[in-house]
Amino acid sequence: MKNIKQEDIKAIQDCYILGHLALDEKFFPSIGEEQKPITYLKKNPEYVLFYIKPISTIPKRIYELPGPFENNLFIGFEKALENVPMSPDFWSEKDIKIKKERIYERLANKLILFKPFMKKEEKSKNELFYRNLVIFDIETANIDFTKRYIPIPSPSMSKYELEKAIMQQLPIELPLYNSEFEDPEIIICDDYIYGNLNWTNQKGKRILASIGDIKKIKFPNDFYDNVIYKVSDELLFISEDYKNRLKEIIEQNGSYIFNKEDFQIYRDSVKSEIKFLEKFKQYLFNEGLCYRDIDLYNFHVCLKTNPLTIISGMAGTGKTRLAVAYAKALGLDEEHYTVIPISPAYTEPADIIGYLNTSKEEFIPSETGIADILKRAHDRKDELFMHSVKLL
Numbered sequence: 001m002k003n004i005k006q007e008d009i010k011a012i013q014d015c016y017i018l019g020h021l022a023l024d025e026k027f028f029p030s031i032g033e034e035q036k037p038i039t040y041l042k043k044n045p046e047y048v049l050f051y052i053k054p055i056s057t058i059p060k061r062i063y064e065l066p067g068p069f070e071n072n073l074f075i076g077f078e079k080a081l082e083n084v085p086m087s088p089d090f091w092s093e094k095d096i097k098i099k100k101e102r103i104y105e106r107l108a109n110k111l112i113l114f115k116p117f118m119k120k121e122e123k124s125k126n127e128l129f130y131r132n133l134v135i136f137d138i139e140t141a142n143i144d145f146t147k148r149y150i151p152i153p154s155p156s157m158s159k160y161e162l163e164k165a166i167m168q169q170l171p172i173e174l175p176l177y178n179s180e181f182e183d184p185e186i187i188i189c190d191d192y193i194y195g196n197l198n199w200t201n202q203k204g205k206r207i208l209a210s211i212g213d214i215k216k217i218k219f220p221n222d223f224y225d226n227v228i229y230k231v232s233d234e235l236l237f238i239s240e241d242y243k244n245r246l247k248e249i250i251e252q253n254g255s256y257i258f259n260k261e262d263f264q265i266y267r268d269s270v271k272s273e274i275k276f277l278e279k280f281k282q283y284l285f286n287e288g289l290c291y292r293d294i295d296l297y298n299f300h301v302c303l304k305t306n307p308l309t310i311i312s313g314m315a316g317t318g319k320t321r322l323a324v325a326y327a328k329a330l331g332l333d334e335e336h337y338t339v340i341p342i343s344p345a346y347t348e349p350a351d352i353i354g355y356l357n358t359s360k361e362e363f364i365p366s367e368t369g370i371a372d373i374l375k376r377a378h379d380r381k382d383e384l385f386m387h388s389v390k391l392l
Helices: 006-012 096-107 159-167 240-253 260-286 293-305 319-329 370-379
Strands: 017-021 038-040 048-054 074-077 111-120 129-139 149-153 187-189 192-195 198-202 205-209 215-218 227-232 235-239 337-342 354-357 362-365 386-391
Touching: 006 111, 017 096, 038 096, 048 096, 074 111, 111 227, 149 187, 149 240, 192 240, 215 240, 235 240, 260 293, 260 319, 293 319, 319 337, 319 386, 337 370, 362 370
Parallel strands: 074 129, 337 386
Antiparallel strands: 017 048, 017 111, 038 048, 048 074, 111 129, 149 235, 187 192, 192 215, 198 205, 227 235, 354 362
């Protein structure tokens, strides 16, 4: 792993992993004095250490870091136990043998939740990291330690917000499942499990593509019975076997999150939007105007989502022509759009809309034509109209 950055190490250290005390290993890392699951540091007998064997997914880049990772065992020292309750006399105990017994009593045959702690070797000429750990919880669990377990994440949003984000192709944040893990095959949200997931990565953010293929199911009745460990509402662990079973259920019985009719409407609208923006850019090109795509997209979104859009800039930069080109790209003729010139102070000597002739009891529209177009817009509500105000 070249050019190791601090943020890479921090990301690895922010991953939850399940493991257990490595009681059945034939060989242990050479850092310990004895070939036992709990021993002491070869270089300093005062430091007790123990080995934890992971049984859940490991951050993918942990193997790329230079340094020993013998038998895929993580190394724990006394400090790794600070987050969990220990016997009252443990921290003051000086006898190494008794301390090892206390650690064995606390860890043996227990399910252990931990995070990696990448300890950098300071004295080495080359950059080396030891795969140490910090324990966050210890539980008695009747599970098979020979099986593999999978972290299943949940976004910090409701089902409605998740499906809206998927439709709009927005990033899906998985707070306790960072990019160091492979993209999840299933995720949970509220009481639903989502599968058939195809992830893409844009600037470090996960986005769900192929949205027409995504399916969901309600939690099966045995779902919580198969949850091995729950970190929080945003992360839990299940066996790999049960994950594969859920994928089969989703494939066979899951419902698409968007029905084909809605999805086709969405796809057609996206195609229509893209087609319009290309047409808009062509009109600008024909007018000899050149803008960045991002500015045109922002202008387009502002017009679609706001009743009033203000374009600012120096005189002669094409602000009015931009608005007119947009109207033409929409296919509007002069009956459907108007450009109204006014002074920057909005103090016009003449009426902009028009006035009421009280003697004749007749409304006299202004030459700007805005009254006429407003009247047409009122009478023809199913048609599109556009007004542009030009500051002189």
